[in-house]
Amino acid sequence: MTKFLLPLGGFIAIFAFLFIGLGLNPREVPSPFIGKAAPTFELGNLHRPDSRFGTQDMAGKVWLLNVWASWCVACRDEHPLLVDLAKQDTIPIVGLNYKDKQDQALAWLKQFGNPYRVAVMDADGRIGIDFGVYGVPETFLIDKKGIIRFKHIGPITKKAWEEKMLPLVRELQKS
Amino acid sequence: MKRMIASVLFSWAVATGVAGANDQKELDAVGKARAVALAAELRCLVCQNQTIADSHAELAVDLRRQIHVQIAGGKSDAEIVDFMVTRYGDFVLYRPPFKATTAFLWLGPALFVLVGVIVLLRFLRTRRTRAQSDVPLTEAQRKMAAELLAGATPRESQ
Numbered sequence: 596m597t598k599f600l601l602p603l604g605g606f607i608a609i610f611a612f613l614f615i616g617l618g619l620n621p622r623e624v625p626s627p628f629i630g631k632a633a634p635t636f637e638l639g640n641l642h643r644p645d646s647r648f649g650t651q652d653m654a655g656k657v658w659l660l661n662v663w664a665s666w667c668v669a670c671r672d673e674h675p676l677l678v679d680l681a682k683q684d685t686i687p688i689v690g691l692n693y694k695d696k697q698d699q700a701l702a703w704l705k706q707f708g709n710p711y712r713v714a715v716m717d718a719d720g721r722i723g724i725d726f727g728v729y730g731v732p733e734t735f736l737i738d739k740k741g742i743i744r745f746k747h748i749g750p751i752t753k754k755a756w757e758e759k760m761l762p763l764v765r766e767l768q769k770s
Numbered sequence: 771m772k773r774m775i776a777s778v779l780f781s782w783a784v785a786t787g788v789a790g791a792n793d794q795k796e797l798d799a800v801g802k803a804r805a806v807a808l809a810a811e812l813r814c815l816v817c818q819n820q821t822i823a824d825s826h827a828e829l830a831v832d833l834r835r836q837i838h839v840q841i842a843g844g845k846s847d848a849e850i851v852d853f854m855v856t857r858y859g860d861f862v863l864y865r866p867p868f869k870a871t872t873a874f875l876w877l878g879p880a881l882f883v884l885v886g887v888i889v890l891l892r893f894l895r896t897r898r899t900r901a902q903s904d905v906p907l908t909e910a911q912r913k914m915a916a917e918l919l920a921g922a923t924p925r926e927s928q
Contacts, residue, residue, distance in 0.1 A: 624815060627859040694828070720832050727857040729815035729829050 626727055626746040633660070633735065633743045634725040638715035641692055641700055648689075648713045650741060657767045659688045660735040661711070662723060664695040665703035667731040673750035674707050680756075681710035686764055690714035693723050693731050736760060738767045801841045808837050808847060812854055813862050821864065 637649030661677060663670040677688055690711035692700045697716060704714070717723055726735065736745040745763055747755060797805060809823035816827035822834055833854070840850050851863070860866045868876050907915065 621818060624861045625859060627856060720828075724832060724836060724857060727859070729858065 622730070623748050624729070626743070628727060628735075628743045629746065631743060633737050633741050634722070636715070636717075636722045636725065638691075638717060638722060641690070641697060641704075641714035641716050644697065644716070648715050652713075653687070653689065653737070654741060655739050656687060657736070657738055657764060658712075659686055660691055660726070660737060661688050662691045662693050662726070662728050662731055662733045662735075664693045664731050665699040666695065667693075669750045670732045671707065673732055673752075674710070676751055676753060676756060677710035678708040681712075685761075686768075687712040691722065691726075692716050693728065694718065694720045736763060736767075739770070797838065797841060804847060805834070805837050805841055808841075808850055809834055811851070811864055813864055815858055815862065 633650060635650045637647050637651075640646045640648050659680075680686060681688060688711050690713070692714055694717070696718075700714070700716070704711075720728075726733075730748065732750055734747040734751055735743050736747075738744050744767060745760060747760065751760070806823060810821050812822045812833065814820050814822045814825035814827055814830040814833075816829050817825045820830075822830040824830075836853075837850055840853065845853075854862045860872070866872045866875065
């Protein structure tokens, strides 16, 4: 009996591993930042370049840091969702304009709507590196103490927002 | 499908970008060799199966510049690797460190070889004992076999 059960068991084990592997997205590299303090930055405001905006301005708030760029097509996918969130005043969103040109970024926001409380310019992508950004869009959920609680890679879908992010946002806002 | 399109666009977004300012200081020969060696040890998170030395993705270019700047700034190799790992995690290393989460990764192949060797040894042993137990037939068995071959109904023999 074991003569058949052993290979069968082996087959099932390999099958299970490969099947789970198929469902994983290799693009979603786990962020080492979850549960750690967000890197700090102070950057020029996209709309008023002479004024600076930094992480300390968001202290005591639960907020989203959304990394986007006008050259990023996938950003258009998630943009209506962000605009909705801003309209409903669910959570303040700060836009990190990653490796972009100011005039193009401004034109883009004019065209698609501006969901950002503040948008800052990371023209050379240096702050992006500090946040471990490796693609655009990426979104970080940061709590009142400045700890990164969640990272979403790629465009935020309605499903991801409602199932994963919103419950966490509500919980963090209560505490 | 929508998801697929989004991921394609996402990877495209990664590949195109706006080049940053070039603020590199010239490195000496030792520094250059270190920069190349480090870049060959680090994974490009955009292409994933290329090192940042091989990759032409924007991010790889930026990270190569970062290595360059840090070497020029007098940072050690360990400090630079640490800089990358705190930002991108162990995944950025082509040789991930040995710890609880990577134990199966490192020990897995040895484990499979071990299991294979054990199975092989057991198989060989049973085959050998089977070969040794190949004793000649008794007289009664021989007679029974002969009758069977002749087509007669065999009588039950003691």
